[in-house]
Amino acid sequence: MAALAAPIAQARTAPFTGAHAVVRALEAQGVEYVFGYPGGAIMPVYDALTGSSLKHVLVRHEQGAALAADGYARVSGKPGVCIATSGPGATNLVTGIANAFLDSVPMIAITGQTPTPLMGTDAFQEIDTFGITLPIVKHSFVVRDPADIPSVFAEAFALATAGRPGPVLIDLPKDVTQASLAVPPGIDQTGPAPRRKFEQPGAGAIANAIALIEQAKKPLLYVGGGVGIAAAEQALRAFHARTGIPAVATLKGLGAIPTGSENYLDMLGMHGGQAANLAVQESDLLIACGARFDDRATGKLDTFAPNARIIHFDADPSEISKLRDADVSLIGEMTAILDALRPARLDIQDWRDHCAAMKTRYAPRYDAPGSGVFAPALLKALSEQAGDDFIATCDVGQHQMWVAQHCRFSRPQAHLTSGGLGTMGYGIPAGIGALFAEPDATVVTITGDGSIMMNIQELATIKRYRLPLKIVLLDNAQLGMVRQWQELFFEENFSEIDLYDNPDFAELARAFGIEAFTVDRRSEVPDAIDRLLSARGPILAHVRIDPRENVWPLVPPGAANSQMMEA
Amino acid sequence: MTADIVIDFTRSEGAVLRLIGQVERRGFEVTSMTMAEHGAGPARLTLGVAPRDASRSFDTLSRHVAKIHGVTSVRAAERAPFMERAS
Numbered sequence: 281m282a283a284l285a286a287p288i289a290q291a292r293t294a295p296f297t298g299a300h301a302v303v304r305a306l307e308a309q310g311v312e313y314v315f316g317y318p319g320g321a322i323m324p325v326y327d328a329l330t331g332s333s334l335k336h337v338l339v340r341h342e343q344g345a346a347l348a349a350d351g352y353a354r355v356s357g358k359p360g361v362c363i364a365t366s367g368p369g370a371t372n373l374v375t376g377i378a379n380a381f382l383d384s385v386p387m388i389a390i391t392g393q394t395p396t397p398l399m400g401t402d403a404f405q406e407i408d409t410f411g412i413t414l415p416i417v418k419h420s421f422v423v424r425d426p427a428d429i430p431s432v433f434a435e436a437f438a439l440a441t442a443g444r445p446g447p448v449l450i451d452l453p454k455d456v457t458q459a460s461l462a463v464p465p466g467i468d469q470t471g472p473a474p475r476r477k478f479e480q481p482g483a484g485a486i487a488n489a490i491a492l493i494e495q496a497k498k499p500l501l502y503v504g505g506g507v508g509i510a511a512a513e514q515a516l517r518a519f520h521a522r523t524g525i526p527a528v529a530t531l532k533g534l535g536a537i538p539t540g541s542e543n544y545l546d547m548l549g550m551h552g553g554q555a556a557n558l559a560v561q562e563s564d565l566l567i568a569c570g571a572r573f574d575d576r577a578t579g580k581l582d583t584f585a586p587n588a589r590i591i592h593f594d595a596d597p598s599e600i601s602k603l604r605d606a607d608v609s610l611i612g613e614m615t616a617i618l619d620a621l622r623p624a625r626l627d628i629q630d631w632r633d634h635c636a637a638m639k640t641r642y643a644p645r646y647d648a649p650g651s652g653v654f655a656p657a658l659l660k661a662l663s664e665q666a667g668d669d670f671i672a673t674c675d676v677g678q679h680q681m682w683v684a685q686h687c688r689f690s691r692p693q694a695h696l697t698s699g700g701l702g703t704m705g706y707g708i709p710a711g712i713g714a715l716f717a718e719p720d721a722t723v724v725t726i727t728g729d730g731s732i733m734m735n736i737q738e739l740a741t742i743k744r745y746r747l748p749l750k751i752v753l754l755d756n757a758q759l760g761m762v763r764q765w766q767e768l769f770f771e772e773n774f775s776e777i778d779l780y781d782n783p784d785f786a787e788l789a790r791a792f793g794i795e796a797f798t799v800d801r802r803s804e805v806p807d808a809i810d811r812l813l814s815a816r817g818p819i820l821a822h823v824r825i826d827p828r829e830n831v832w833p834l835v836p837p838g839a840a841n842s843q844m845m846e847a
Numbered sequence: 848m849t850a851d852i853v854i855d856f857t858r859s860e861g862a863v864l865r866l867i868g869q870v871e872r873r874g875f876e877v878t879s880m881t882m883a884e885h886g887a888g889p890a891r892l893t894l895g896v897a898p899r900d901a902s903r904s905f906d907t908l909s910r911h912v913a914k915i916h917g918v919t920s921v922r923a924a925e926r927a928p929f930m931e932r933a934s
């Protein structure tokens with residue numbers, strides 16, 4: 281990866297301003313990278329940046345900044361920082377902030393704002409960023425006094441990471457960042473907050489949970505994204521190994537238990553496997569672990585796990601009994617809870633055997649007819665060959681589901697996907713962020729021909745910083761997922777899904793200075809994977825696939841998870 | 848069915864908007880609102896709220912409101928159904 285340009289030495293003896301306080305506050309929080317794009321109202325901060333130790337990554341669209349900060353945060357575990365100017369800069373950040381909110385990603389979004397005397401006058405590039413983002417932030421601040429900057433930043437970082445993480449917005453009016461401070465304010469050295477502060481559940485609740493587990497004949501672990509967020513995967517794996525309770529994972533829970541583990545049935549839900557969905561329907565005890573009964577996972581809610589009692593543990597009390605009443609709820613630090621759950625006796629060997637048999641029976645097949653590229657087989661082979669350093673960052677659509685179904689994940693950070701918001705355009709910026717967080721990882725963005733165009737401009741960012749991102753573009757010349765739904769649920773009334781006039785993607789990548797090649801046939805796949813994995817710089821594989829390919833199995837919208845459709 | 852939600856919170860920019868927004872977004876109508884004048888200290892907002900459909904619970908709403916930064920306490924008290932006396 282290219283070193284970022286060294287800061288230009290400041291010859292000026294500029295006064296210490298609010299903007300300098302912003303930069304200092306970020307440095308005090310241990311921030312290394314900020315992802316951003318400059319403009320009028322945020323210019324004082326950009327001015328102060330040149331003399332700082334912060335490394336600024338210049339993206340080509342503010343949405344790219346927010347999504348890159350999201351990818352950085354998911355892989356590093358530290359808050360991602362993005363920065364934009366007022367008005368259009370701020371509104372361009374909004375999708376990325378919403379993405380972080382719905383996927384519980386710690387983020388600090390910094391926006392410039394018109395000077396305070398002009399706020400509320402419809403001034404140039406004035407927009408109520410605070411108001412627009414209210415429903416999609418954990419908290420937000422408008423800083424009106426430069427002396428407050430250190431404490432606001434310290435509080436923002438603490439909030440973004442505490443409990444259930446999320447984005448925090450700091451809106452900075454230009455007069456506040458321009459104001460000279462006679463005496464530089466003291467740096468609030470609060471530092472990054474401890475990641476979680478919880479009261480632990482009482483011994484009674486733990487004992488009740490253990491009793492339910494010991495009584496169960498068909499217990500099932502239902503693993504969600506909260507496990508990775510809480511960094512509790514080791515405790516979960518230990519619990520899973522010592523109890524042998526079969527497990528399923530949500531889209532966001534993938535990687536918490538490594539793919540291929542014993543008693544692990546992979547993903548449940550709309551595009552989950554038959555074994556996972558049937559196991560849920562048959563289970564008599566569901567142990568929901570950092571999972572939130574999302575509709576994509578549960579299907580028709582009142583038919584989900586109809587015979588199961590529920591143990592629900594989560595960091596966020598408002599998730600408990602939100603959609604499904606819990607028989608026992610355990611709110612608190614997940615590692616401690618999992619460590620405390622030590623059932624003395626379990627009589628579930630028949631259930632384990634049954635689950636294992638279902639897993640074998642419903643295992644995906646990779647022997648598709650024809651000689652065209654079969655995307656599931658390509659993705660499986662690519663992830664297996666990439667090994668434990670593999671990180672997939674996905675866009676949204678059929679390709680995203682194939683990644684979830686067929687790739688091998690060895691840790692939660694190996695699968696970056698826009699699960700809550702479903703943001704087309706997430707993949708490439710998230711890949712950028714992931715590489716800044718873990719430069720030695722094998723980061724692969726898997727995208728579609730629709731999604732890639734949503735943030736195609738970020739190829740320039742990849743080139744600029746010589747990021748060794750590997751892009752696999754699965755091109756079906758369609759908005760494939762929408763086409764699939766139109767085929768299945770709208771009587772094949774295909775409406776506005778045909779992308780027959782796509783650009784030549786390999787040429788396009790080359791125009792950005794990125795190595796690229798096209799794959800048409802199945803026989804070319806092994807060499808393509810080798811070439812991708814051995815490339816030292818950025819590379820794009822443009823893979824043409826059959827436009828009629830669908831994602832199977834599928835639970836139709838509004839149906840029970842037991843009513844899966846197969847090819 | 849309505850309830851009174853009594854929320855104690857620390858004053859800050861946008862705090863009232865945040866509280867009302869949370870209630871509306873979580874599927875409740877705000878039917879009444881009282882906020883006593885306060886000085887620099889903590890503030891109290893009492894909202895009459897009615898669920899927009901039968902699946903919404905006051906308990907879950909209270910937990911969502913309690914999560915908002917700056918909220919120090921939330922109490923929900925269901926109102927007894929209004930009964931007209933047959934004369």
Ligand SMILES: Cc1ncc(C[n+]2csc(CCOP(=O)(O)OP(=O)(O)O)c2C)c(N)n1
Pocket residue numbers: 675676677678679680702703704705727728729730731732734754756758759760761762
């Ligand atoms: C920003 C945004 N706009 C629209 C959608 C709705 N949507 C979901 S999947 C999809 C099609 C994606 O097409 P492509 O990227 O080519 O992937 P494919 O399904 O073909 O694999 C669309 C339009 C979305 N999720 N995000």
